[in-house]
Amino acid sequence: MSMNLTVSHRGQSYQLALLPDDTLAILQAKLEELTSTPPPLQKLLYKGKSNKALDDQITLTQAGLKDGMKVQMLGTTTKELDGMKAVENEQQKRERIMKERASKAPTKLRSTGSSASNDINYRFHKLVPLAHLPEPSSALNLLQRLSDDPAIRHIMQKHKFTVGILTELAPHEHPELLGLNENAGQQIKLRLRTDRYDGFRTYKEVRRVLCHELTHNVWGDHDNNFKELNSLLNREVAEYESSVQAGTNVLGYSGEVFEGPTTQLDAPQVLGGGGSGASSLVADSMEDRRRRALEAAERRLRLEEEEMENSCGTAGRSSVTK
Structure with a gap:
């Protein structure tokens, strides 16, 4: 039979x-x-x-x-496995180049006190996609994008966050979780994929979960201390990107302030006169719009964070004893 x-x-x-x-x-x-x-x-x-x-x-x-x-x-096919090995080799090559660059004294326009070694310490030391899941090379690319994200590197430098391994959660293994931080940064796991394995979640969603899990490097429970730091990280990411989009000077993840040349075109141009009052009105209007946008983003993030707490496996003992 x-x-x-x-x-x-x-x-x-x-x-x-x-x-x-x-x-x-x-x-x-x-x-x-x-x-x-x-x-x-x-x-x-x-x-x-x-x-x-x-x-x-x-x-x-x-x-x-x-x-x-x-x-x-x-499971991963032989062809995909070969592709993943090629990506990993490229990642190792990139890390080797970065270490060689870090060993040399960088040229700074103005330093805020951070050393080049901070860029080596405060980062994700290893990226590990799950080889048995579909398209591991695509998962590795997403993990690499998170690791290289200037805003993420900025907050990791500022708050001195170190993560040993950044990897992914398999939806079928932890269907109720979006993220997990083990041993306060020894390993962070993120849900990268959709439940049906037919694609990947949006980058901003995954990055928001990453900020949540980075907060667990400091605080285990979802108490007020956790909420305050998590809100701060999300606000700093938003402010960093807002500053980049506005073309203003920003504090980079390396701790250096890079200042571009100032020309007459950098100042607001007002038809009908060059009075300082008119220029300040334009500047104030731009600043008001930026402030309102940040406040709206913070309100939205607070609501999303409340939902995210229910999908986080790190609260309590898991952040410090797993």
């Missing part, structure tokens, strides 16, 4: 007919032929179980598989 299984992978369904006494190794070999996913990278999910803790020489029946059962397979 044959055993019929339906295996789903990357939106494709495969109908397999096997014998109950066939081993998991036989099933995985057939799946490799169909999906180009090597057996060591295959993760089979069915009825609350997974094959990862099982010996591949046990039978399908012993593994808990039954006729007509639906199985979801997660």
Whole structure:
């Protein structure tokens, strides 16, 4: 009597007919032929179980598989794995170049007291996508974008945040969580993907969760201390980007203030006269608009943060003892 299984992978369904006494190794070999996913990278999910803790020489029946059962397979193809290795090699090359640059004395226009070594210490020291999930190279690119984000690097420098590993949460493993901070910065996990694995969440959503989890480097519980620091981080990110968009001088993550040349075109131009009063009115109007935009953003962030707290796995002991 044959055993019929339906295996789903990357939106494709495969109908397999096997014998109950066939081993998991036989099933995985057939799946490799169909999906180009090597057996060591295959993760089979069915009825609350997974094959990862099982010996591949046990039978399908012993593994808990039954006729007509639906199985979801997660895994990276050989081609994707090669692409991920290429991206990792490029990342290692970039880190090597950055370390070489940091070892040399930088040219500064004006320093606020931070040393070049801070740029090495206050950062994400390792980026780790989950190799068994789809498109690990795309996940690594998203983690790299977060790591290189000037506003994020700015607040990490300012508050002296260090994170050992920045990685991702698998939706099926932690469906209720958007983020997790282990041991106050030893490792931060973020939900990068949609629930159906058909894409990635928006960059701003993921970055907002990252600010939340960075706050857990200092405070474990979602108390008033946590809320004040988290609001401050979100406000500093918004102010940093607002300053960049406005073309004003900003404090960079390296602790240096880079000042561009000042010309007559930099000042507000007012038709009908060069009185200082007219110029200040224009400046005040721009500043008022910027202030109102920041206040509106803060209100929106507060509401979003309340919702985010319910999806954070770091509150209480997890931030300091996991």
